[in-house]
Amino acid sequence: MRTQRKLFALFAAPALILFGCGSGPDQPQTVAGDFADALTRADIAAAAALTDDPAAATSALDQLYDGLGKRAEFRVDSTDDDQFTLAATWKFGTGAAGEWNYTTTGTARDRDGWKIHWDPATIAPGLAMGPLEYSPLAPTPARILDSAGGELMTQQVVTLVNIAPGTDPTAVAPVLAPLAPGITAQSLQADLAASEGAPVTAITLRASDIEPIANTLAAIPGVTLAPQTRLLTTDKALSSPTLSGLADLWQSTTDAATGWSVHPVNPDVSGRVAGRDPRPTPDIRTTLDPAIQRNAEAALDPIAQPAAVVALRPSTGAVVAMSQNAQADAQGPIALTGLYPPGSTFKTVTVSAAMQAGAVTPDTVLPCPGVADIEGRRIPNDDNFDLGPVALHTAFARSCNTTMAALGVGLPPDGLTNAAAQLGLGVDFVTPGLTTVTGKVPSADTPAMRVESSIGQGRVTASPFGMALVAASIARGSVPLPVLVADQPGVADRTPRPLPPATAEQIETMMRETVTGGTATQLGDIPGLLGKTGTAEYGDNTHAHGWFVGIDASADLAFAVFVADAGSSAPAVEAAGRMLRAPR
Structure with a gap:
């Protein structure tokens, strides 16, 4: 029976390569194709079940998709008897923030039915060292300048003032009201009621505004302060309908310049498996006077x-x-x-x-x-x-x-x-x-x-x-x-x-x-x-x-x-x- 199966695979292989279809569920080419399809769908259970070590495969694939996301495409690039080549493409982030292309090799083995021999290197380079993760590498942020070269917009740190359900709005509102008179205990209570149990952001403040009140806010139970970066006008009084378009242009420029890295999660394992360094981002000089x-x-x-x-x-x-x-x-x-x-x-x-x-x-x-x-x-x-x-x-x-x-x-x-x-x-x-x-x-x-x-x-x-x-x-x-x-x-x-x-x-x-x-x-x-x-x-x-x-x-x-x-x-x-x- 085993000899007949190998002879059948030998004669069926050319048709498989030409037409992309198999003649039976036990052929190595077929199981390799099914394996690639399951990986593309991020169907971990289905992919692991096609290997000769489902437990190890499940663990490794779970961590891989957690670290790299699920925007991946695998395909069988070539086959040679029980050997096959996988071509993979992972897409990361937005815009041009990262695309990882590579090929690996794998083996199918007949163990009471054809299975993929589990080897982390078949899935991704570097996976044998342990779990991998993707990280964007931000470029040095560009500035948006006016016609005289002065700073019009820059990336700055802002702080989100978040309040959790159950927070006493009468404690929060008096602290924020001098900066935003529209914020009252009643308005905060209404926001919390509408959030259906989720925290709400009461206000987003620039560094100069949050600094004098940060300690007071942080001491209120249920209030958390969350810093993040945003593109803002240098002069907060500046208002122009051009700012939105300039911000979009800045973001697209930043996205195009953003680098990326795929590297081991384990901090004891050094080195980058794949990636691209961020590119320089020149300042955007406008004509605004x-x-x-x-x-x-x-x-x-x-x-x-x-x-x-x-x-x-x-x-x-x-x-x-x-x-x-x-x-x-x-x-x-x-x-x-x-x-x-x-x-x-x-x-x-x-x-x-x-x-x-x-x-x-x-x-x-x-x-x-x-x-x-x-x-x-x-x-x-x-x-x-x-x-x-x-x-x-x-x-x-x-x-x-x-x-x-x-x-x-x-x-x-x-x-x-x-x-x-x-x-x-x-x-x-x-x-x-x-x-x-x-x-x-x-x-x-x-x-x-x-x-x-x-x-x-x-x-x-x-x-x-x-x-x-x-x-x-x-x-x-x-x-x-x-x-x-x-x-x-x-x-x-x-x-x-x-x-x-x-x-x-x-x-x-x-x-x-x-x-x-x-x-x-x-x-x-x-x-x-x-x-x-x-x-x-x-x-x-x-x-x-x-x-x-x-x-x-x-x-x-x-x-x-x-x-x-x-x-x-x-x-x-x-x-x-x-x-x-x-x-x-």
């Missing part, structure tokens, strides 16, 4: 509604400031991706489209009635002001809706879409550290749609980032590629037709008149400032957002200020003034 960022944040402090500021350098596309207040933070990163009707700030696009179409020049005299019925839409000016016949540059500076709506009707359906793209609006960018949406300017296929689009209403939307890019494109004469991480500009999904230089200059002249004699004269004390105000109705048209976009050519600065539900552009204009007048 700390002075302008602080000024932008302070400019929004008095505003009760959600508000945002985005400022760029037209010459380079560098993002120098991006701020939003706490009310905006509650809605998400609205400075980057919030889409709103841009209102009269979109008139920069409308006059650009009309002038490029040859329909008008800045000096063309056009009617500016207080109210106009155009293509079934009743278009009023703010408070129905009536200028009569005026030059286009005056209608722009005074923000005549009726004039712009009449211009829009004469444009082709894609006229505003194409003119907006020349200023970056509607163009998508993939930018390291930033997730942005500039806006949407759909083709206006009917005259009525063009009426609404021409005054920044209807289906036209823009983000504060998108309108800052419009201002920067006018100042530059072309769309700058946005940059947040130095020397890593964004990539646009398309390259629009360039804006004619004469058109850019004409729009700038009209924006200057807006400040010197139009709707933004309260900023007239700021030398050389160019701007455009915007009031954008939304919903049932009884509410309006406020906008101001501006260019300070002397400072190589273009920006947009947005205030939700402001009722008019006045709060946005006032915020722009606070930002620009503050020392830099």
